[in-house]
Amino acid sequence: MSENRRARSVGIGRAHAKAILLGEHAVVYGAPALALPIPQLTVTASAGWSHRGADGLGDVSFTMTGSPSRPMVTQASDGLRRLITEFTATMGVDDSPHLDVIIDGAIPHGRGLGSSAACARAVVHALADLYGREVTESETFDLVQTAENVAHGRSSGVDARAVGASTPLLFQAGEVRELDIGCDGLFIIADSGVVGRTRDAVELLREGFQQHVGAQERFVRRASRLTREARHALADGRPEMLGSRLTDYHDLLRAAGLSTRGVDTLVEAALTGGSLGAKITGGGLGGCVIALSRPEQAREVTQQLHEAGAVQTWVVPLKGLAKNAL
Structure with a gap:
């Protein structure tokens, strides 16, 4: 199949929840933290082209399944808009067509399970799939952090790593290793x-x-x-x-x-x-x-x-x- 730009009509990306075993709060002061992936709780993002015009909030529309509160939806979409802007700039792709992004997730919002980071990671991989581009783990992390820093202020990076991990992780001072x-x-x-x-x-x-x-x-x-x-x-x-x-x-x-x-x-x-x-x-x-x-x-x-x-x-x-x- 061609890997040219816009090789697909819809791109799909996935991520999962996480929990912190130990290290909350102390991790931002340089202490270690242990993070646990929760593969049962997943998020799937789909991104596709739309023929409609921009909605007044930019050239992307977000739909989130379930019933998260409106402030959370607004906060999440602000971060994801920034992520998409960074993605198009980093990957050198055309950001002019209107995008429809649908996020379908089982992770409850605001519970410390990495909902926002998982949504961001899923969107990164949906965009990569849509545009036919490869993204490295390092590029994915940086893009997820872009959204996380909008949503939460300064982010330690634990969530951004753990929502894509398959094993428990040790996180300290920006370095990650499997436990x-x-x-x-x-x-x-x-x-x-x-x-x-x-x-x-x-x-x-x-x-x-x-x-x-x-x-x-x-x-x-x-x-x-x-x-x-x-x-x-x-x-x-x-x-x-x-x-x-x-x-x-x-x-x-x-x-x-x-x-x-x-x-x-x-x-x-x-x-x-x-x-x-x-x-x-x-x-x-x-x-x-x-x-x-x-x-x-x-x-x-x-x-x-x-x-x-x-x-x-x-x-x-x-x-x-x-x-x-x-």
Whole structure:
């Protein structure tokens, strides 16, 4: 098939969700973070040419399935418009025809699961498919970051990497490497149903650091140690230690004021159900909880989470994410 420009009438791109195991907030201060891909929650973007004129907001129209709030749609489309402008400039393609972009996703918005980054990555690959162009992983990352920085302000880059990863990742100071997995078990992700407030959480943490001498250094040092220990536990096949570090990290975020009563209730419910450890995941002040469970306890943990108010849950088996998994 010809790879010339506009070789296709519709381009398709895909990406998936992610969760942060440990390292939230501290990662922007140079600490390590561990990220988990969630392949069950996907986003598909389709991009095609339209004969209609521009809609007054530029030469691209966005349609998002589901019912995200209008401010989120506006915020997301602002970032995606910037991404498309950067894509056409970087790839040297004609940006004059009107584009219709449809985004069909199962990732709930504002829950710390990388919805905006996954949408952006899917759009990058849909455009590449439409124009018949190859994009490197580095180019994809830069383009996703363009959208992320519009949506969230300064972005660490964790989401942009993790929404395209097939295995858990270690992220630190812009460098990424795949994590070794020696543990069996399941991660259960529970949606509190409350939209997280990442920007508010970032500002709350910053204010706390400014008010207390040495608070930032203590927070980053503690976060770094817990994340390193969790990484080794994951590699060495010590699920109990991994679980305890998850719970310890939740306590760190809760002490900084970044949790909520509803999220704390979900963490306690997971532990009551037999989870090896649980914590908030993502920016905080709402969003999701992630819990580590042995397979035989997963049903009870999930039941306890729903009884405590989780509106939906997803299970990510560690075995399926190992680099050498069959």
